[in-house]
Amino acid sequence: MRVFELIAPCHFGLEAVLKREILDLGYEISSVEDGKVTFLGDWEAVCYANIFLRTTERILVKVGAFTARSFDELFEGTKALPWEQFLPEDGKFWVTKANSIKSKLFSPSDIQSIMKKAMVERMKQAYGRSTFPETGASYPVRVSLYKDVVTVCLDTSGESLHKRGYRKLTAKAPISETLAAALIMLTPWKEDRVFVDPFCGSGTFVIEAAMMAAHIAPGVNRNFQAESWTNLIDPEIWEDVREEARGMEQRDASTDIQGYDIDGEIIRAARENAKLAGVEHMIHFQQRPVSLMSHPKKYGFLITNPPYGERIGDKEELFSLYSELGKRFAALDSWSAYLITSYEDTERCMGRKADKNRKIYNGMMKTYFYQFLGPKPPKRQEKEIEA
Incomplete structure (x- = not known):
């Protein structure tokens, strides 16, 4: 299986805890920065990380990174990424979140719009068609700009991982x-x-x-965005990881x-x-x-x-x-x-x-x-x- 850089965001100041969790799962850490830990893993690792990690907010697959100081550079950099390796012809794709720190490009809505257009242009070339139905599975994209470096990721989790599924009723000021x-x-x-x-x-x-x-x-008891990515992850992998997780439980x-x-x-x-x-x-x-x-x-x-x-x-x-x-x-x-x-x-x-x-x-x-x-x-x- 192909190995990717997987990015796991976390609360600022708690990176060491998340790093230890990832190491305990058996994956190699590639970098630790403020508010995130990056590690190496394949599509199976995406399943394990989403199901087992307690302290990350989501699991992102890094599609690529490039420098952009203008919207033209943002367009060309996004278009150069291999979107066809991730997105099927009928996939629904969009930039769900963009944030910018210490970068010349800072308007989230403009960043999202330009990147969507660039993705469409790449898909046109790859699939030889002018329009896309976007009737299939959803592939939300998250992008961060820091000092003009654009990091582009696919969000495998969907709803934040703090939503375990058990907290239906909350206090006025709950802790996540x-x-x-x-x-x-x-x-x-x-x-x-x-x-x-x-x-x-x-x-x-x-x-x-x-x-x-x-x-x-x-x-173990919730669903994830990437479960619908059957072009990338065999549904049996999700089932196997869940079965392994349930086999480890000691409810007594x-x-x-x-x-x-x-x-x-x-x-x-x-x-x-x-x-x-x-x-x-x-x-x-x-x-x-x-x-x-x-x-x-x-x-x-x-x-x-x-x-x-x-x-x-x-x-x-x-x-x-x-x-x-x-x-x-x-x-x-x-x-x-x-x-x-x-x-x-x-x-x-x-x-x-x-x-x-x-x-x-x-x-x-x-x-x-x-x-x-x-x-x-x-x-x-x-x-x-x-x-």
């Missing part, structure tokens, strides 16, 4: 599934350790943790994962989402304020996305909430806490300086991932923690 998974993977949490989210909202953190514990591939895994929220309606929504994800039996949900958070076991993990102005507007109320969280965390025996928030007084409220602090963009909002590290359990006890 891909971001939640990446943040959990930044911690040393394993399925035999306690996991508590005292502000669980619609349940994203605890559901992602349970899916990891059960080895449920994040994309023993866990202690707990999600709390003060809002009873939100807890009901979280429980329904967990049911859709197939992990409801692995998570204990409860309507409970943070002031009542406690746990008898040692060496647990508190991982959460607390309110930071979205649901609570009063700064005094926010300070009180975070201070209560700090008190409850201090009362836990040998635990670690991980908080993603934009609230500037987090450390003061928690009563200590974070051991580590990482800047993360949650959507367009700049946040910080505060890491308050507890002691490691003695090695001889690590396997006995949950006994």
Whole structure:
């Protein structure tokens, strides 16, 4: 099978997590840049990446790259790409998204229009016809311009990969599934350790943790754009990869994962989402304020996305909430806490300086991932923690 450069976008600051995931799948990394990891793979790799990767937003197949400082150069560069190797005669093709940074060409609509015309001209030459019905499968194109270098890709995923298919009901300020998974993977949490989210909202953190514990591939129950590309990918490959993913599942895994929220309606929504994800039996949900958070076991993990102005507007109320969280965390025996928030007084409220602090963009909002590290359990006890 032909090998391509496959581009996997991710949240800024979390490239190392995605890189480790790709290496674990067995693929070679060709470059790591801000917000994306590029690796080498064939069409089978497209299937594996879409189904198994937890922390990328989509999988793009790089068609080509060239320099363009004028619209004429953009047209000719696009026309020179081998579109006929990807697009069938009846394929529907268009530039679904164009973004430009530090480049002379910056109008997305003009970039999209000119590239579409250039693609049509190339297809005319390749197929010897003047019009195209575009009645077949869809082949959306994504293009990025950075310092006048145009990178052109086919989007194999379609809907963003954060849409696992389980989150039908959401809280007002949910964290995305891909971001939640990446943040959990930044911690040393394993399925035999306690996991508590005292502000669980619609349940994203605890559901992602349970899916990891059960080895449920994040994309196993959803569809992808490239499944309709039968001219490029044999449908049996998709079936084989899904079958392999389902064979790895351990839905009877023993866990202690707990999600709390003060809002009873939100807890009901979280429980329904967990049911859709197939992990409801692995998570204990409860309507409970943070002031009542406690746990008898040692060496647990508190991982959460607390309110930071979205649901609570009063700064005094926010300070009180975070201070209560700090008190409850201090009362836990040998635990670690991980908080993603934009609230500037987090450390003061928690009563200590974070051991580590990482800047993360949650959507367009700049946040910080505060890491308050507890002691490691003695090695001889690590396997006995949950006994």
